[in-house]
Amino acid sequence: MADRRRPTRHRKTFDTGDSTIHVRVGSRRNPRRFNEILVSGPRDAPRFARLVDDQVRAFPRDPLVISINGYQPWLEEILSICIEDYWSNISDLDREVQFAGTMQFPERANKRGQNVPWTFVSDHMNVPQVYYWSVGMEPPVWDDSGLPSIEQYRFRVGAWECGRGACKFNRELPVVIIFTKPTPVSEHVVTELMFTYLWRDIDFDQPREDEEGICWLFSRLHWLLTDWQNIIAEIVIRLDEAEDNSHGRHLPVKLRTRMLHREVARLYELQEYLRYQNRSFKKLQKLKDDVPKNEQKDPLWGDMDDAVEDLSQYDSALDSLKERFNNLIALEFNITTAVQSDNAAFLTTIATLFLPISYLAGVFGITTSSWPMIWYLYAVIPVLVLSVAFTVLFPVVVSQFQKRLYPIESLRTELQQRIFTMLGDELPASVDVPGGNREGKVKRKASRPAGADGTRTQSRPREKIEDD
DSSP states (O other), rough: OOOOOOOOOOOOOOOOSSSSSSEEEOOOTTTSSSSEEEEOOOOGHHHHHHHHHHHHHHHHTTTTEEEEEEHHHHHHHHHTTBBBOOOSSSSHHHHHHHHHHOOOOEEEESSSSSOOOOEEEEEEOOOOOHHHHHHHHHHOOTTTTTTOOOOHHHHEEEEEEEEOOOOOOOOOOOOEEEEOOOOOHHHHHIIIIIHHHHOOOOOTTOOOOOOHHHHHHHHHHHHHHHOOHHHHHHHHHHHHHHHHHHHHHHSSSSHHHHHHHHHHHHHHHHHHHHHHHHHHHHHHHHHHHHHHHGGGTTTTHHHHHHHHHHHOOOOOHHHHHHHHHHHHHHHHHHHHHHHHHHHHHHHHHHHHHHHHHHHHHHHHHHHHOOOOHHHHHHHHHHHHHHHHHHHHHEEEHHHHHHHHSSSSOOOOOOOOOOGGGOOOOHHHHSSOOTOOOOSSSSSOOOOOOOTSOOBBOOOOOOOHHOOO
16 A cells, blocks of 8 residues: 655745854944854854843943844844844844845834834835945946846845833843845945944934834935935936937937836836835824924934925936936937938939939830930930929929918017016006005005094004903
């Protein structure tokens, strides 16, 4: 009897790559602004605990900033030795950063309790070359089109933040865990820029509520990694290049049009990320109502308002650039149509010139009369002269006829002074208001009525009137 074997259930697995993870804990004592350990399994948890304990003892007022550059299934065991683990799976956020492609708006991990962590997964955007140049690296060479893929613009970051109750060594210490990908660019940005940028912020160690903490973290990472001005400047350079290629006819029209369509598609992709960031800041703006009144004057909330206004302006700039690319595409089609029309006009001219001669040759070809050959020449010369005259004079006659029938001179209307409002006036001169005046936007004070004794009455103070 054949053995009956139960089918093996295959669980979904992730290609975690290298089994080691770099864990960095921020420290002001270290010249590199962080202390680093390399963990390869749960047995390294005590080393991580000692590193965190040393940082907490040395700087009890500094937020605990931890950076992790990869994911492994045992990562939760490493973190739980120092971070309270009764929240839902911190490591799941890391797994989403490493293997998913979606973004997550800033939100609470759950609704239980007062001290609940906030999380987000964001794709920060910048010119790909800037990531390399900022850390002294040479950017790679992309394809011949010179247009990097949208993945090259993205710098993916996940964050877990809790204001109180997260660190087992100090319950009042804010904890920030930042997850990044183990790419060369990400590693250089984290080790050379991120910690130094956070330490340099004057509000780094200021006590904050959870709502303020997540706003501070999201805005600082945004300002460090995202720069839409760089992206717009890059697009403007490519637009100028496309205009030069179009006006100079340097490439085939099909290739130019295809490149322009790729640029428009890229603008649509960039706007998706920009609008995500704009919505994220708008969601964080609403948290201002949840903080105490005395903390609503924090300059942080002004920074959030400025970020929303800037992103709205960048969105409008991308719309304008998209319209200019579409206009350039329309110009390519119009020029192609005009060239084809000119070619058709040239062929029509040639046909008009030689059609009578071809007709005359056909007539002489089918005749049975044996005329002298010189007669053929006598017949062709007048027909050729008439054909040339008709070909030359017909466009001139049509043009003169159109000039008389449809005048080419455009009618221009001169601007009249009376229909415009002069400086300091309220209304233009064309508006005639009976008894009115146009002497300025500040109205004259009305004359006070005279009292019974002939003196002018005076208005009472506002406070007195309100009391009455």
